[in-house]
Amino acid sequence: QVQLVESGGGLVQAGESLRLSCAASGRTVSQYGMGWFRQAPGKERELIAALTWTGVTTDYADSVKGRFTFSRDNAKNTVYLQMNSLKPEDTAVYFCAALFWPASWEAPPSLPGKYRYWGQGTQVTVSS
Numbered sequence: 001q002v003q004l005v006e007s008g009g010g011l012v013q014a015g016e017s018l019r020l021s022c023a024a025s026g027r028t029v030s031q032y033g034m035g036w037f038r039q040a041p042g043k044e045r046e047l048i049a050a051l052t053w054t055g056v057t058t059d060y061a062d063s064v065k066g067r068f069t070f071s072r073d074n075a076k077n078t079v080y081l082q083m084n085s086l087k088p089e090d091t092a093v094y095f096c097a098a099l100f101w102p103a104s105w106e107a108p109p110s111l112p113g114k115y116r117y118w119g120q121g122t123q124v125t126v127s128s
Contacts, residue, residue, distance in 0.1 A: 002026045002117040004096050009122030012086055020081040022096030022119055030074045033101030033108030035115060036081045038092035047110045048081065054104040086126045093121040
């Protein structure tokens with residue numbers, strides 16, 4: 001069993017930055033694929049990016065390319081989402097998720113339904 005706890009959300013103005021963290025507990029996630037997702041009101045949950053325990057990543061969502069960076073620290077069982085140049089359209093609840101994914105050479109899946117473990121989410125609100 002894996003427990004995920006996100007932190008770092010908040011209210012910021014457009015153009016500012018935030019760094020989200022997701023701490024995993026219960027067992028080591030060193031062979032787990034990790035993903036950051038977000039869900040805005042009235043919209044489906046979408047993948048921002050996912051990466052393997054060795055750092056192989058999916059493509060970032062077009063809407064965040066060049067602004068968001070996903071990283072992980074396996075020693076700390078923590079993943080991060082650095083979000084720069086935030087826009088009002090980035091307003092959403094942000095979730096981290098995990099699935100057992102030992103295939104370190106292959107990026108994890110993009111579908112939310114493939115992920116077994118989810119955090120509770122953290123709200124990010126960007127004002128214009």
